Amino acid sequence: MKKQIIYSLxxxxxxxxxxxxxxFGSGEKSACIVGSTRGNEVQQMYICSQVVHALKKLERQGEITEGRSIMVVPCINYYSMNIGKRFWTMDNTDINRMFPGYExxxxxQRIADGVFRQVQGFKFGIQLASFYQSGDFLPHVKMMKTEFSQPEKMLEFGLPYALTRKPRPYDTTTLNYNWQIWETQAFSVYSYGTETVDEKASQVSVDAILRFLSAEGIVRANVKPGYVSRIxxxxxxxxxxxxxxxxxKTLVKIGDTVYEGQVLGExxxxxxxEKICEVKADKCGTVFFxxxxxxxxxxxxxxxxxxF
Amino acid sequence: MIQTVAENELSVNEKLKIRKNTYQNGKGKRISIVTGTHGDELEGQFAVWLVGDYIKKNIGCLNGTVDIYPALNPLGIDSITRGIPGFDLDMNRVFPGFSEGTMAECVCNAIVEDIKGSEVCVDIHASNIYLRELPQIRISRDTAESLVPLAKMMNIDFVWVHESATVLRSTLAHSLNSIGTKTLVVELGVGMRINKDLGYQLLNGIINLLYELGMWSEKPDFEVRQPIVSFDGAVGFVNSDASGVFVSDVEFGSEVEKGDVIGRVLNPLTAESEPVKAVCSGLLFTLREYPVVYGGSLIARILSREEEN
Structure with a gap:
């Protein structure tokens, strides 16, 4: 393992x-994993730290495929994390809306540029992303739909759901989108939690990442089988x-099966x-968020x- | 007549209301004047007050309808928050919104639907708290043909025609322009402050616009400024390479020569300083207002003399 400063400000x-x-490893730039870009993404940083921990062990055991290299960047904006802010300390801009950056x-823009120079050129890019809406959701992997994307690759993570998203204008300055523009197959892995560390949920994400890296022949990790995902x-x-x-007040939990007309919350x-209204399902399915x-x-x- | 354009219940005993005041006389065209999208930009508050006050006192001169929307983001203005409080969202990245979407999307959609069909919309922004700006209108290149002639009526100092960035497709101006409502984005002053002179300058511009559109009967008795129209290539950006405290050595709005020292970035701990130099010769139309800077912080923009037209 080589630890280095990839950008300094x-x-x-x-x-x-x-x-x-x-x-980790050397040779072909096979996979890059990026954790938090925002100051509140503690869980995302933690997951990356656990991936680093797991890859260290795999490297010691000689289980990183020869001629393949993996880079992990657990945290970009720790300045904001250290003072309890979500966006950039000085001007409140979002680094994940600045890619590919500008030198x-x-x-x-300079931070995004400096980081992007180091994380581009990999075959696969995995970002630990957080939701902008406050809420809990089922673990999933997401991919922007571009001409370059191969959504079926998401199945290799073995998470319960794999989503595709048609990029909106404001998506075009994210790391994920720009990875794809520069021909890296980019995925966003969403875990339960952002500002708190959830051990169980983080393990789900770590396993999913190792499962993917194994499926692509980048590492040989002994990971339990995942779900048969649907896109x-x-x-x-x-x-x-x-x-x-x-x-x-919610009356159902994440992952519950609900039917049409069921009262989900109040x-x-x-x-x-006094109760003002009930929140009802329009159709049956699984509670995702x-x-x-x-x-x-x-x-x-x-x-x-x-x-379902 | 004051009307509510959009409303949404907040959590506790309150509604978010986006309101407009309609001034109407005669059956002429309609224009919309909007401001307060960013809660830390207040220059537009004084400007629209002046416009409303002037129209009320001279309502007989109006032939048409002027809709004034002083606060598209009232919660932001109320709490000195640039974006929509509680969402960490820049409202000007949510347009045109979506009627079945989240609260912010619903509100943005209602605003667009209400303004739609205006002959012209004037979207007034101040700068943020970091930079001071000369009065200017910003226009994306693909709308320049129809908007530059209107911008020239607005009594501003210059018009900046820039390349259209994909991310800007979520702005109010882009959303309206793309459905045929010609929208001018005005930038002026500095965040969290009101400069009265700029307000009066904009009042004159808006009255002149009304006159030119046939919505105001009296010819303005002042000379309308003829703006410099510049394209991206004519604008020089000066970013700080050092981190520290910036102090300016030049007057805002002055002419500078390439290589001139605009100011210095001071290191209060070591008592050292780094000069910041002009990258081209021309008009200093943007200047750093908030002193603390990092590497990359924008210090100034210069309208290059060589490419003026």
């Missing part, structure tokens, strides 16, 4: 921001909105405790339901 008042990359641009278009999922704002008046905060606004997505 001077700060006026803090130690340098040194982005660390771990490289002579603004600070976060689903993200926009075919049923989104269940709340008709009113208030206190939200919204209560936060001042007098549940909003997880007590306060909810009208028209919030409270649930996402996927066809």
């Amino acid at each position: 001077k700060s006026p008042y803090r130690e340098n921001l040194d982005v660390i990359g771990f490289t 002579f641009g603004e600070t976060t 689903i278009e993200e926009n075919t999922m049923q989104q269940v909105h709340t008709e009113h704002g208030g206190i939200f 919204v209560y008046n936060p001042l007098d405790g 549940i909003y997880n905060k007590p306060l909810i606004m009208q028209n919030s997505v409270a649930y996402k339901i996927v066809d």
Whole structure:
């Protein structure tokens, strides 16, 4: 294993921001795994740290295929993590909306540029991503639909669901999208949790990544079998909105099977405790996403339901 | 007449309401003036107040409808938050929205639907808190033909025609322009502040626009500024290579020569400094306002003299 600073930025008042990359094996740039790009993505950093831990062990055992190399970058924006901020410390910009970056641009464009120079050129790219909506969801892998993408590769992760997403304009500056533009097959792995470390969920993601690396012949890891995934278009999922704002209580759990018309949750008046509305499923399926905060606004997505 | 364009229940005993005030006289065209998309940009608040006040006092001159939307992101303005509070979302990356989507998408969709069909929409932004900007209108190259003539009516200092970036397809201006509602994006001043002179300059521009569109009967009695129209190639970017505290050595809005020292980045700990130099000769139309900088922080933009037209 080689540990190196892949990008460094001077700060006026803090130690340098040194982005660390771990490289395993040598030869063909086979896979690159990137953890948190935002200051609140603690679980994503943790998962990467566990991948580093696992790859160290595999390397010691000689189980990294000869002529293949893997890079892991657990955390890019630890400056924000250290002060409890999600986006960049100074100007609140999102590094994951700055790719491929610009060498002579603004600070976060420069960070994105510096990191992207190191993480591009790999055959596969895996990003540990977080959801912008507050909620819990089933572990899954996602791929942007571009001319270059091969969605069937997602099945090798063995996660319960594999989603494809048609890129929206604001997706075009993400790491995942730009990896694909530069001909890296890019995947986003979503784990339960962002700001907290969930051991069980992180192990699911670590296993999925090792399963994929094994399936591609990059490592030889002894991982338990995964799910027989299904590929689903993200926009075919049923989104269940709340008709009113208030206190939200869910009556179902992630992964539950629900039927058409079933009451999934309830919204209560936060001042007098009266029930204001019920949140019902439009059709049957599996609960993929549940909003997880007590306060909810009208028209919030409270649930996402996927066809079995 | 004050109307609610979009509303959405918040969690506790309150509704988010996007409101507009409609000034109407006669049966002429309709224009929309919007501001407050970013909660830390306040220059537009004074400008639309001036426009509303002026129209009320001179309603007989109006032939048509002027819709003023002072706060597209009222929660952001109320909490000094650039994006939509609670969502970490830049509202100007959510347009045109979606009527069946999340709260932000529903609200953005309702705004677009309401403005749609206006003869012109003027979308007023201030700069952020980091940079000070001369009054300017920004236009993407693919809409330049129809928008530059309108921009020239707006009494601003210059028009910047830039390449269209994919990510900007989620802006209000792009969404409206793509459905045929001609939309001008005005940038001026600095975040979290109001410069009264800029407000009056914009008032004059909007009254002149109304006059030129046949919506205002009295010819303005002031000389309308003729803006410099520049393209991307004519704009020089000055980014800091050092980190520290930037102090300016030049006047904002002044002419500089290539190689001139615009300012210095100071290291308060070592008492050292790094000069920041002009990358081309021309008008300094953007200048760093917030002093603390990292490598890459934008210090200035210069409108190159050589490529003016």
